[in-house]
Amino acid sequence: ILSIPLMMAAFARTIAVINELRATQAELEAVTAERERSRVARDIHDILGHSLTVITVKSELAARLIDADPQRARAEIGDVETIARGALADVRATVSGVRGVTASGELAAVRRALAAAGVEAELPSSTETVPMEHRELVGWVIREGVTNVIRHAGASHCRIRISEQDVTIDDDGRGPGTHTLAGSTSSTGLQGLRERVESAGGSLRVGTGELGGFTLTASLPAKATLTTEKTGAHS
């Protein structure tokens, strides 16, 4: 009832489909490689571009100040060293397959995640003001805070602010419910984060924030700060 020609046509079709898929595979491979390359590049660029820029301008400033204000020059050089060490840690975290948690790495990751979730992001451009010993902790805060914004907030805007003393994550979503932190047994994110922050000597607060939604602030124990103000050479 079915003819041999029809049968042949069916097999021919199989082969055509296979060849087609093979061809698109090569193409796919190239596209994937390219996409991944630009993704990594974008991360690296976000993470290191800022640090290297600060190193460049601060070292130039230090050189100019050596005679006029050796004290300030020394401070700038000290900053350069601190920032370079932090950047080195960032390079290692980015490179190692088991991706370590760092403030800068998480910042790059949540930038992508928020974009993918269609949430407008207002993020600091860099994390080098965070003292070295708090970078991992700040990374955890960013990771958990933004994961929650994406999962629970129903927000259209998310803002992260980082200073030497604290990190705050705000959104414009539905805000904390009555049950938040009351300890649903399946909710361990914020509890775990609180323990982490407190064991580092800091504290964690949640509540309703300036943007009308949820706010999460981790305060960090104080530490020496980097030089941000302008030169005192003339004063």
Add this chain to the structure above:
Amino acid sequence: ILSIPLMMAAFARTIAVINELRATQAELEAVTAERERSRVARDIHDILGHSLTVITVKSELAARLIDADPQRARAEIGDVETIARGALADVRATVSGVRGVTASGELAAVRRALAAAGVEAELPSSTETVPMEHRELVGWVIREGVTNVIRHAGASHCRIRISEQDVTIDDDGRGPGTHTLAGSTSSTGLQGLRERVESAGGSLRVGTGELGGFTLTASLPAKATLTTEKTGAHS
């Protein structure tokens, strides 16, 4: 003469093949992405890890010299600025996929770096014995090997020897620890280098060397003996 069941089987087979190809496609995509990610990451590590290490060493040195020898401090901080700007250029180049590593370029760079770190250097005066096709690879070996000497060895002397078949970097520092290459998650330098060398057909060895410290040898694949086309201008 051909039955409908047979016909059906043929179609079923088509669909099975297509599904199979789809599945391997997803896998292929993941593998490709991963491979590309580690390739870019390795480049970044090698390029920036080195620059950032030199920056930390030089800025520390500059801070110490500021009172005793402001002239020298200025020179060091000037180097920091130059290196940071170069590293930014490297990041830009990596992002756009262009970069150049050469044995001679790295040799010059590590000479400066070792001097800044106060490590006596015993370096070959040139790299022209290295076959052209291995010059980039030798550049990577020198870069990672010397970066490690500066960072880990606590050495006062570092020696590099280059022949047509291998490159060896020796130091008189503390030598390999029990953990070396045991795979600390944050150590990717030697692992990445090994992959690079092996994928070029060579091999990498580390251990305790003639100078009493760490030794690193990369053996290069012998040049094909039946060379039909000669690239080099020399013998």
Add this chain to the structure above:
Amino acid sequence: MIRLLIADDQALVRGALTALLSLETDIEVVAEVGRGDEVVDAARASAADVALLDIEMPGIDGIAAAAELREAVPHCRVLMVTTFGRPGYLVRAMQAGASGFVVKDTPSAQLADAVRRVANGFRVVDPSLAAESLAQGDSPLTER
């Protein structure tokens, strides 16, 4: 004396650029801001002649700030600075009315020179940024 406004959200860079450019005898930094949406008010209040604008900033980005500034305070010229040139930045900045575009790590002597040239009504485009921008497929700048 050229009155300069510096807008960059990265406080460490802003502070160092301010200190560096203040060392120039003919440049005075009259305002510093860390957000794009504070640029116009600060430029007006400080009567700035030139605004040095970073691109990626909270509030509005530097390119949008440049457009607002050219509209609201036409006398103030714009020099864009950026860490890297992403596709489209250069062309969009020029369309927004910027007079110059350079990388942020430009040596300070050259940066000061760029500020002077922009203040005097010239255009300044970093050749490496122009090249990068071209490599990424932007159409070349049309000079008009």
